[in-house]
Amino acid sequence: MRYTHGGDIYSHREDVLDFSVSLNPLGTPHEVIEAGMESLKHPDVYPDMYCRKLRQAIADHTGIQPDNIICGCGAAELIYNVVLALKPKKALIAVPAFSEYESALDTAGCEKLFYYLKEENGFKCGYDILDLIDDKTDMVFICSPGNPSGVCIDAELSEKIAQKCRFLVQDECFMDFVYDKRYSALPLTAKYKNILLLRSFTKMYAMPSVRLGYSVCTDKGVTEAMYRCRQPWSVSSAAQAMGAAALKCRDLPERTRRYVGAEREFLAGRLKAYGIKVFPSEANYLLLKSSLDLYGYLMEQGILIRDCCDYRGLKKGFYRIAVRTHEDNLRLVEAVGRRFDG
Numbered sequence: 001m002r003y004t005h006g007g008d009i010y011s012h013r014e015d016v017l018d019f020s021v022s023l024n025p026l027g028t029p030h031e032v033i034e035a036g037m038e039s040l041k042h043p044d045v046y047p048d049m050y051c052r053k054l055r056q057a058i059a060d061h062t063g064i065q066p067d068n069i070i071c072g073c074g075a076a077e078l079i080y081n082v083v084l085a086l087k088p089k090k091a092l093i094a095v096p097a098f099s100e101y102e103s104a105l106d107t108a109g110c111e112k113l114f115y116y117l118k119e120e121n122g123f124k125c126g127y128d129i130l131d132l133i134d135d136k137t138d139m140v141f142i143c144s145p146g147n148p149s150g151v152c153i154d155a156e157l158s159e160k161i162a163q164k165c166r167f168l169v170q171d172e173c174f175m176d177f178v179y180d181k182r183y184s185a186l187p188l189t190a191k192y193k194n195i196l197l198l199r200s201f202t203k204m205y206a207m208p209s210v211r212l213g214y215s216v217c218t219d220k221g222v223t224e225a226m227y228r229c230r231q232p233w234s235v236s237s238a239a240q241a242m243g244a245a246a247l248k249c250r251d252l253p254e255r256t257r258r259y260v261g262a263e264r265e266f267l268a269g270r271l272k273a274y275g276i277k278v279f280p281s282e283a284n285y286l287l288l289k290s291s292l293d294l295y296g297y298l299m300e301q302g303i304l305i306r307d308c309c310d311y312r313g314l315k316k317g318f319y320r321i322a323v324r325t326h327e328d329n330l331r332l333v334e335a336v337g338r339r340f341d342g
Contacts, residue, residue: 019298019332020306022174022285022322023206024256025263032205035245039238047237054235057244058214062186068218070226071243073234075173075200075213078226080104082169082196082215085225088138094125096148096311098171101141110139116313122279123149123287127157133164143171144185145178148308148320150281152183159185162192167222173200173213174283176253177260183282186216193219203284204253205246212239260284264323270333274340288319292339295319301335 051071059066072078083104090111093101105112115132117123123146133140140161144153153170162168162185170185178184189195200213212235217223267286268278277289287308288294295307306320321332 015302016299017303017328017331019321019324019328020304021208022203022283022320023208024204024252024260024284025323025325025328026206026252026256026259028206029246029249029252031249032207032242032245035241036210036238039241042237045237047233047235047240049232051235051240054240054243055214057247061247062216064186064189064216065218067220068189068216068223069214070217070223071212071214071235071240072230073213073239074202074211075171075198075215076100077211077230077234078196078198078213078215079169079171080107081226081230082222083108083110083139084229085222086139086167088167090136091139091141092129092132092137092165093141094129094143094146094153096123096146096308096313097141097143098147099310099312101169101171102312105139113137114312117146117149117151119289122151124151125153125157127160129157130160130164133161137165139167139169140165141169141171143173144183145172145174145281145283147171147174148285148287148306148311148314148318149279150174150283150285150287151279152178152180152282155183155185155188158195159188159192162188162195165194167194167196168192169196169198171198173198174203174285175199176204177257177284178282179257179261180282189216189218193217193222196222201243201246204256205242205249207242207246210236210239210242212243256284260323263326263329266326267321267323267329267333271336274336276336284323286321286323288321289317290319291317294336297339298332298335301338303332303335 055066115129197216202208279287308318
C-alpha cells in the first residue's frame with residue numbers, strides 16, 4: 001500500500017530527523033503526558049463513548065455548546081463520519097489539500113470536482129471558487145490554513161461559500177498556529193447550520209499517536225447522523241484525559257506562535273538565500289519549490305521532508321517542511337547549504 005502522508009519514519013533509518021510532520025516544536029506538555037499515564041491505571045473501564053467531560057472542556061474553551069461537538073479518533077475519522085452521514089452526490093474540494101477528503105468521498109461514491117489553488121496567487125483561495133458551486137453542490141471541502149500551503153481563507157469567503165453550497169466542511173486543524181483569529185470560521189458555525197468545522201489536538205499539543213480531534217456543527221440532525229455511522233468507542237480514555245489536560249495549558253498556544261513565527265522566518269530567509277522558492281505561510285510548516293531533488297538529497301543526510309508530488313494540483317519539485325526547534329532547523333539549512341555551497 002502506498003503511504004500518502006507525512007510521518008513515515010518506519011520505512012527509513014531509525015535516526016531519521018522527521019520534518020515531514022508538522023507538530024508543536026515545544027513538544028507535548030508534561031501535564032498532558034501525566035494525564036494519559038494516570039488514565040492508563042484503569043484499563044478495565046470502557047471509555048465514555050460520548051466523551052462528555054472532554055466535550056465540556058472543549059465547550060468551555062470555544063464557547064460552543066457541548067451538544068454541537070463530536071470528538072473523534074483524529075480529525076480524519078470525522079471527515080469520514082460526515083461524508084457517510086450526509087452521503088453527498090457531488091462535492092467540491094479546494095486542492096492541493098489533505099488526501100483524506102477525496103478518500104472519504106470515494107467511500108460514498110461521490111462525484112468530485114476540484115478548485116485548483118494557483119501558485120501565482122500564493123495558493124490562496126479566491127472568490128472565483130464560487131463560480132464552481134451550484135444548486136447540486138452537496139458539499140465543499142476547504143482547508144484553512146491550507147495543507148500544504150499554510151495559507152488561510154478569508155472568513156468572508158467562507159461565509160459566501162456557506163451561503164451558496166448545501167454543506168461546507170472547513171478543516172482548521174492548524175488554526176491554533178495562526179495569529180489572526182479572524183480567519184477562523186468558528187463564529188460562523190453559530191450563524192450557519194450547514195458548516196462543520198474540524199479541529200485537532202495533534203498539532204498544537206504534539207500528540208499524533210493519541211489520535212484526537214473534534215468537529216463543531218450546530219445542526220443537531222447532522223451531529224446525530226454522524227453518531228449513528230461511527231464506531232462507539234473510537235476515542236480512548238487516555239485520549240479523552242489528555243485532551244482535557246491539553247486545554248488547561250492556556251499559555252502554550254501563544255508561546256508556540258511566537259516561537260514558530262521566529263523559526264519560520266529563520267527557515268524561510270536561509271532557504272531563500274539558496275535560491276529555493278518559499279511560499280508565505282501562517283502555519284507551522286513551509287511549502288517549498290526547487291529544481292533540486294530536495295527529498296532525495298536530504299534523505300541521504302538523514303532528514304525526512306514531505307515530497308508533495310502526490311498532492312493533487314502540485315507537480316514534481318514541491319516540498320513541505322515542518323518548523324521544528326532551532327537546533328533542528330539549523331541542521332536542515334546547513335544540510336541544504338552543503339549542497340549549494342559545496
